[in-house]
Amino acid sequence: MSYVAAVCGKGAEVNQVKEQLLQSNPVLEAFGNAKTVRNDNSSRFGKYMDIEFDFKGDPLGGVISNYLLEKSRVVKQPRGERNFHVFYQLLSGASEDLLNKLKLDQDFSKYNYLSLDSAKVNGVDDASNFRTVRNAMQIVGFMEHETHSVLEVVAAVLKLGNIEFKPESRVNGQDESKIKDKNELKEICELTGIDQSVLERAFSFRTVEAKQEKVSTTLNVAQAYYARDALAKNLYSRLFSWLVNRINESIKAQSKVRKKVMGVLDIYGFEIFEENSFEQFIINYCNEKLQQIFIELTLKEEQEEYIREGIEWTHIEYFNNAIICDLIENNQNGILAMLDEECLRPGTVTDDTFLDKLNQVCATHQHFESRMCKSSRFLNDTSLPHSCFRIQHYAGKVMYEVEGFVDKNNDLLYRDLSQAMWKANHGLIKDMFPEGNPAKINLKRPPTAGSQFKASVSTLMKNLLTKNPNYIRCIKPNDKKAAHIFNDALVRHQVRYLGLLENVRVRRAGYAFRQPYEPCLERYKMLCQQTWPHWKGPARAGVEVLLNDLEIPKEEFSFGRSKIFIRNPRTLFRLEELRKERLEDLATLIQKIYRGWKCRTRFLLMKRSQVVVAAWVRRYLQQNKYKRIKSSTIVVQSYARGWKARKILRELKYQKLCNEAATTIAAYWHGTQARRELRQLKAEARNKHAIAVIWAYWLGLQARRELKRLKEEARRKHAVAVIWAYWLGLKVRREYRKFFRANAGKKIYEFTVQRIMQKYFLEMKNKVPSASPIDNNWPTRPFLFLDATHKELRRLFHLWRCKKYRDQFTEQRKFIYEEKLEASELFKERKSLYPASVGQPFQGDYLEISKTPKYKKLSDAIEDKIIIADIVSKINRANGKGAARVFLLTKGNVIIADHKSGQIKLEVPLGDVTKVSMSSQSDGFFALHLKEGSAAASKGDFLFSNDHLIEMATKLYRTTLMQTKQKIIIEIADEFLVQFKQDKVCVKFIQGTQKNGNIPTCKRKNNRLLEVAVP
Secondary structure, eight states, X not given: OHHHHHHSOOSHHHHHHHHHHHXXXXXXXXXXXXXXXXXXXXXXXXXXXXXXXXXXXXXXXXXXXXXXXXXGGGTOOOXXXXXXXXXXHHHHHSOHHHHXXXXXXXXXXXXXXXXXXXXXXXXXXXXXXXXXXXXXXHHHTOOHHHHHHHHHHHHHHHHHTTOOEEEEEOXXXXXXXXXXXXXXXXXXXXXXXXXXXXXXHHHHEEEEEOSSOEEEEEOOHXXXXXXXXXXXXXXXXXXXHHHHHHHHHHHSOOOOSOOEEEXXXXXXXXXXXXXXXXXXXXXXXHHHHXXXXXXXXXXXHHHHHHHHHTOOOOOOOOOOXXXXXXXHHOTTTOHHHHHHHHHHXXXXXXXXXHHHHHHHXXXXXXXXXXXXXSSGGGTTOTTSOXXXXXXXXXXXXXXXXXXXXXXXXHOOOOHHHHHHHHTOSOHHHHHHOGGGOGGGOOOSOOOOHHHHHHHHHHHHHHHHHTSOOOOOOOOOOOSSOOSSOOXXXXXXXXXXXXXXXXXXXXXXXXXXXXXXXXXXXXXXXXXXXXXXXXXXXXXXXXXXXXXXXXXXXXXXXXXXXXXXXXXXXXXXXXXXXXXXXXHHHHHHHHHHHHHHHHHHHHHHHHXXXXXXXXXXXXXXXXXXXXXXXXXXXXXXXXXXXXXXXXXXXXXXXXXXXXXXXXXXXXXXXXXXXXXXXXXHXXXXXXXXXXXXXXXXXXXXXXXXXXXXXXXXXXXXXXXXXXXXXXXXXXXXXXXHHHHHTTTHHHHHHHHHHHHHHHHHHHHHHXXXXXXXXXXXXXXXXXXXXXXXXXHHHXXXXXXXXXXXXXXXXXXXXXHHHHHHHHHHHHHTTTOTTHHHHHTSXXXXXXXXXXXXXXXXXXXXXXXXXXXXXXXXXXEOTTTOOEEEEEEEEXXXXXXXXXXXXXXXXXXXXXXXXXEEEEOSSSOOEEEEEEOTTSGGGGXXXXXXXXXXXXXXXXXXXXXXXXXXXXXXXXXXXXXXXXXXXXXXXXXXXXXXXXXXXXXXXXXXXXXXXXXXXXX
């Protein structure tokens, strides 16, 4: 995988795909690898990965298939080996806070499922590996809540091993089991969200269902321990399968272009331990099938090709393991078929009855050995115990202990435990146990582990046969896990059972290189003058001429029907060397011809350029000569014209001077006459003006004397009136003093205040502000003692003008203001888009459905009143792009229709709408959450974008409240989840600059994340 990533192209999308493909390995190794006695990081599952490439060779994605996870390792490990890596990594690398949430402790000794003799491995840092796995899960595309759910399941599996049982006797004499310490059970239930009583009953009772009957029986201690271990194995196995499927969702190719596929098979090798059980039997069966593929595609195909091409060939014998595969997988009397038959047979079924059946059916098979065979040839073989059987595999003899074969093949999980898991409030666990749903009870017995693996291997073989295989053989030098030590016997054994000896013998006896005639002639035709540059005859004849011309010995090659066969690689190397030298000569010839052509082309270009330059120079010189001659001519012409003009000017000036002299003399004469007459008129006017001035001065003097007399008379009359008024006042005061002396101050004060108040109200009448309720102007207070009156009068006036303003409202305007008030309560200071919507009136029907001919069919189909109609953009989860839709809200439904044809796409009752989610920013994106289980929720929730988000959400909230008497939830957060069919996608809002202005854009980051960039 690292090599593929290194040689592929570059780019943002390509790098992301490569990184996801690479980071899937640490996740699968943590959950599927373990330390064994032979390897510190041994794969305990088989993996086949299809990597898809485009036409450029860049990876587009991949698909992973897993085979036979060794789930028995979860509950029991051989001495010197560990459980799966993830258990130790979680306990070593998780933070204290995370361990407390998972109710775990770092001490390995507190968990029965973890072996203590090899818990620590030299050179392995479990804490660092845990951080690597967490980072890899994030890169692959796991959401944070998904990662936490996976770790909760891992913690639950660990704690299942700590549940212990004690025997108890019932009244009817039957044995039953009880849990010793329920604290572990309580913590498991808290992690998984299962009712404690339900899980406790599932560990103590087993329900068997027939067609019309249901029988419940108690479990003894041994059966309870079996149920506990079966649950732990199933939980971990299904979690691993879920991880593989989840990784496939992230790394699968998104584009639908034509692609090429490279399959990589990484599967466990042949295993021979001191104690071999059902797992080793299945693994070795898989290796037998792979060896059969190797024989079919290499050794057998190699020899058949020589016969098919008519090449003289001496057949080389090799071992064909088809007989061993038939012994294991034969549908009638194969070992797997008999094991399934024993598991399904009624009555008492044990491992010994299975071995007895093998002894009866396979006794005469040459590759099967047992102490109890009908043949007595193994009765004295003390190396073969009575409870074992031996198979002669292609890699050697392997002895299998029959103990546990039946139970491991059954792989039975009690239905009570499946139903308990399905009832969990943990989404991941509930999805992993669909058969626990009471509504989908299947009374059919589940397939056995052997039959499942046999079907998986058959599918794998069919897939491999469609590919062109390339083998990478790994030779293990020693069993000590040390460098620079080679165990000759171990290496020879691996070379023998990998089939390399037969492959080398076939290659040595045959031909190292073969190629069809056409490509061979095309590649080497330049080595012979007769075939270069074109050969017009048959390709085979051309190859013969080519090889004869090169004087290659005839024993070095042979001619097949359609291919040329070359025996020795040195011959091929010689051809390649000659081709390389000839290509250099041809390259030199091409360079010579090209340089000559280039020089001739350059010379012709320079020649044409010289002609053009010379023409332009001659043209330039002639133009300059013409310009000089033209300039000189113009100068001579200008001098001649100037002399003639000056002569005419002098004549005109003389004639003008003569005319001006006569005019001047006449003007002086007329002036003298005019001045004389003017002096006479001025003398007469001065005499008349003097008379008028003297008369005016006389009239003024008379008027001033009369005014002075009138003023003196008026002053005397005013003095008399003032004295009389003072006298009358004095008389009145003397007469009325006796009446006003005691209460004069109070009456004067009341009179003064009354006059001030009267003046204040009269002034207020002219200064009162406008009747607008939003006008805050008010006259200033004239006197300090009127402060309370001034404030109360202002308050009463404001109430009065508010009432007058409200009386002008129609019912429609009242409804609009109620909606605006509702919008303020829902979105004020919560949504950045709200202030911009305050000044915009809520129109509702923006499309005018009833008046638009395009929507006439849609209008006729809707019976209820349309509350809002607008175009929204429906967001596609696959690419984040929007599609225009018509959004209609009526009194009973939310309707989504096509904006072009008006055809109704979806009709959602208001009772099925549970929540509306939006961000706190200034975008128009909102999610419509539907009730789970409703008919409209089959396609999941909807993500829309609209410019009238505030109006749309407010009207939807008010209409739902009035019609269903239920409030829908308005969720405002910058990150929320949206259910698309069966997947939950996180919609995240971030701040960012936009190329298209201030329009928010939505972009898919991965299969579980949509990112909305808001300016």
